Amino acid sequence: xxGDDAPAQTRTMDEDLQDMTRDQLVTEVTKLRAEIRGHRxxxxxxxxxxxxxxxxxxxxxxxxxxxxxxxxxxxxxxxxYRQSLDEQAPTAPPHDREYDDxxxxxxxxxxxxx
Numbered sequence: 001x002x003g004d005d006a007p008a009q010t011r012t013m014d015e016d017l018q019d020m021t022r023d024q025l026v027t028e029v030t031k032l033r034a035e036i037r038g039h040r041x042x043x044x045x046x047x048x049x050x051x052x053x054x055x056x057x058x059x060x061x062x063x064x065x066x067x068x069x070x071x072x073x074x075x076x077x078x079x080x081y082r083q084s085l086d087e088q089a090p091t092a093p094p095h096d097r098e099y100d101d102x103x104x105x106x107x108x109x110x111x112x113x114x
Contacts, residue, residue: 016059032057044095048078 020028035054042049055064069077085092 013058013060044097045099048081 017025017028035051035057039051039054050064050066052064068074
């Protein structure tokens with residue numbers, strides 16, 4: 001909430017939308033949807049990364065002030081996240097590959113089909 005002592009030039013984060021034309025808004029929504037889909041469609045090891053491309057779609061460009069937990073706490077968080085996927089996506093196929101394995105992915109269902 002804005003107080004009486006707030007600077008007059010302070011704008012809300014999304015106030016720039018008021019100045020956009022319909023075509024500019026459609027372009028912006030299309031860009032945002034593409035980045036959100038890219039994040040949504042991440043799979044395998046890509047699920048665990050921060051996503052600066054998604055953040056770059058915001059009009060305010062800032063260096064994210066991230067805090068990185070110590071390794072043991074970080075790994076416990078990764079394990080907890082992975083366990084949550086077992087609950088939220090129990091039928092998801094396994095992605096049994098090492099992080100740095102960039103060989104082509106073979107779909108075993110398609111390879112053993114009729």
